[in-house]
Amino acid sequence: MLNWKGFLAASLLLSGSAFANDGMIVRFDLTNSMKTFLRANEFDITGVNYNTNEIEALLTPEELKIIESQKANIKFSYPQKLSLNPDSEYKNPGEIEDFVRAIHAKYPDITELKSIGKSLEGRDIWAIKISDNADLDEHEPVFFVNGMHHAREVMTPEITTDMVEYLTSNYGKNAEVTSWVNNTEIWVIPMVNVDGNNKMWNEDSMWRKNTRNGFGVDINRNYPTGWNSCSGSSSNTYAQDYRGTGPGSEPETQAMMNFVAAVKPVFSISYHSYSEIVLYPFGCKPRKTPTEEAVESIGAEIAKKLDYKPGTPWELLYNADGGDIDWMYVEHQVIPYVIEVNSTFAGFHPNYARWRDKTVLRNRPGWMHLLTKLQGPSLQGVVGVGDYQVIKIMKAGETKVSQTYKINPDGSYYVILKPGTYDVSFEGRKIQKFTGIDVKAKRSFNL
Incomplete structure (x- = not known):
């Protein structure tokens, strides 16, 4: 086991300075007291691993000293700057736009392309619809998928774009895919946080929020339902989960809200990373899971197919208020899920060649299961x-x-x-x- 002081000395030899302005990814035993302590101090919890019972956080040197004072069992740590930056193969906002435009040009009869709104910096937030008569409203059930509320979670647009590519390329060739597309309106927003992702590529590889006033707002703590209700977000502008000045204050949040209100999904999946868990409402303890039995049972079915762990955010992670799944469930009757892909071994920026195909293939059964459910009871x-x-x-x-x-x-x-x-x-x-x-x-x- 490597304690932080020993690793600090090693990093001095490697870099000539201790941490500079970088943080440390620190791994601890996963306990309720550790989760509570990290949240109470507004530390950046990056992920959990229920197979090894570990929790990770991105900490500054000052925060690490606070942790040390609690005599915490630090299992592993390394400076952020020694971790991998994202591979260039992962998609940036411009490449997402190029991708959806190319798909629409190749499959114009079964796709519709739409900008659902503009980001703070004026970028389009793109949505693509897949259906047999994509330009018509046929009163078919709607399935909605989105990726990258958080800018550093580079694997999530890979899941969403893989879904788009799989459905369009297999339409008319695979009977199951053809049935899904003929009987469903499938909407995909590959990248919600386009400004934040641009900043992640060009300024800070661990950037999470949008770019509001330089400090950013966590879009997934900005939805109105439960906003600022259970200490599940922060009022500190520089905290990673800063909730904004008011519910729905951010243009990215507003674009998502207007879109969901217009299309009225039956199911939704919001992809995040990392932890290998399937989350459903509600984000705040002690609110129970929804009264509809299908919400929890279908979440458990998805988790079984992916070999992930199911539960609510407050059960598996921490209190989280102002999240999209609570808002969609309460305001629009959507049966919504967050799927956190990849484990602590992969992190936010897994090696593309090693992890990309493995991750998208593992996650296909999740979204496929919901498309199948739309044909069921x-x-x-x-x-x-x-x-x-x-x-x-x-x-x-x-x-x-x-x-x-x-x-x-x-x-x-x-x-x-x-x-x-x-x-x-x-x-x-x-x-x-x-x-x-x-x-x-x-x-x-x-x-």
């Missing part, structure tokens, strides 16, 4: 606009409503359910009741 259809506002669902034989679903403004609805028998009530200006509906696959009611 559910209630879906279209009702007259203004006729009905909500759907109330009870398990057959019970008197307590287990789920209330707000019908979309265009009259469409798509409710994911576990297999079973349900009593269903459409309510609003009109009322329709259905008793003992057996849900084994998609059930449609067009009223």
